[in-house]
Amino acid sequence: MPTKNIYLKELESESIYVLREVAAQFERSALLFSGGKDSIVLSYLAKKAFAPAKIPFPLMHIDTGHNFPETLTYRDEWVKKIDARLIVKNVQDSIDKGRAKEEKGYNASRNLLQTVTLLDAIEELKLDCCMGGARRDEEKARAKERFFSHRDEFGQWNPKNQRPELWDLFNGRKNMGEHFRVFPLSNWTELDIWQYIKEENIPLPNLYFTHQREVIERDGQLLAKSDFLNLRETEKGKMMQVRFRTIGDMTCTGAVLSEASTIDEIVAEVAASRVTERGTRSDDKRSETAMEDRKKAGYF
């Protein structure tokens, strides 16, 4: 059932416009796919934008090797369902080649290492544009991100010298070696995404729904117990009824206590929620400007 909600239709139309603009302006683009709800919605919109033709660019997954197994199962089914091409690039390869160095300690995560693998992939595949599902409402530094975000030859973002973006005229011109990040979902909020998933009946990984899971409580977060998480001696797993609000690595994505088992219940929960979804991500908590610093370096 396509949505009848006017504001969702408007957002959908805007995103489709941006996706088509990417296909028209760039030669080699890819859609960064993480298996999270935002990149699911983005690839769903890409399917709509070019129907009945195939999506004219591949999906690219930067695989940290620390994914939830459910994410990978979902990814492969979804790619088939929307008839897309998938490219997988492994952080492990970057580590093996000595391009990236594994973090140590209890809060070690491969989140930052993804940047290395991503930039290497961009260079190897000569990509001139990577689309991401980031939204401006997610985080302070994202609020100023453009739809078309220019990156220099080192993949860096310069927040002080962004190109002005007027009307719906997107300037994707660049020099050799430079590329763009494009964010077609810029104007969506978390609730919009959920509302849309609900109205369009988009299937999601079951991690988003309530389930029993063994979790570790750390710094106010509930982290999934897994082989990837280094445990302190005092830390003990506990079975809890949880779900995830965002899906990233098992090492840094916090679960929330929840009984929500349907999209309707999730929408109700998000609407009533008092903490942002990023509040469940320990990667953002490292410093107040953590996201801005990562973005400057070429992160998603």
Added chain:
Amino acid sequence: MNSSPQRSLLRFLTCGSVDDGKSTLIGRLLYDTKSIFEDQYEAIKTSSEQRGEQGVNLALLTDGLRAEREQGITIDVAYRYFSTPNRKFIIADTPGHIQYTRNMVTGASSANLAIILIDARHGLTEQTNRHSLIASLIGIKHVVVCINKMDLVGYKKELFEQIRSDYEQFSSKLQIVDVQFIPISALNGDNVVDKSANMPWYGGSTLLYLLENIHVSGDENLIDCRFPVQYIIRPMNDEYHDYRGYAGKVAGGIFKKGDIVMALPSGFVSKIKSINTADGELDEAEPGMSVTLLLEDDIDISRGDMLVRENNQPSNGQDIDMMICWLNEKKLVVGGKYAIKHTTQDARCVVRDVHYKININTLHRIEDDKNIGLNDIGRISIRTTRPLFFDSYRKNRHTGSMILIDEATNETVGAGMII
């Protein structure tokens, strides 16, 4: 949250000089509509305490980047979101300084409405005039003048009335259709979301009520049919062997199935066979909708072409006059060549002439200084390398706007509004 299907989108812009209370007002709107999450609130509460401020500084909510936090000013356009059961709102939060005119123009280009803040203690300032002029120039049809800090002037009606009449006198020279005035205190919340008990003399609506109920659907041009072709969809498989769809966003008028349309520049005429979306066919498509048009005849159409009605065609030519807002430190060069983007067309142009520059505080034309530098606004003539199909900006914001791009740096240097 209940959301009715009628719930629509309103994009607005907030302008004010530094310290007029813009950040506080936005923080207030977000906070009072419960669009702030606990962790965000805790973060600004901690920051407020660290900065030794009394109470929680809602203005911190909208201060994004580190450089800005350090300087204590907003330097770029930031977008904020909140919603009520009636509407979803997108705020373009832009800085007030004169050196950031380009940011205001950027934020305003996609907005339907502008909130202009005035500090009740100071009344109209040069900045107020400049913001209003830019809003008018960029085609914003609705302006809400919020006279802020009423708590600091004893909530006096006379003061509000005085500022209001000053503004009305000034704005009569502008082309803003709809101007409304609200006395508020962003800090205390008077007349922002809830009606103020301190100003019983004010009979109008609160700011939020006004934002929720204002009609903006008439702002689009529903008469003159314009469909810039954005992308050609050709599945090239067995099932859709001969499928050739023209994808794009309607820029004006209403396109209906069965309509006779003309393709520009070729001039070929055909009939709309169907209006497609991934969710099925539509009977008609209106401005803002991304659709795919299929025509009865196999004619040669590519990106940058435009579908229109034969008896209602846009202007077509290479010599174009426009107002330009300059966005770059490198000055506009008369005789210089620039790349342009206009609808889905790419072209190049040479700047022929600068007619005048506008004093953006007084609206006066400056004819003896024709240097157009960063943040300047003026009237210029260009000649394009090939004919463009365009309307005046007043008639259609989509077909009447263009950007100029420096061919050496690829930066977007000018925002043009065709006269």
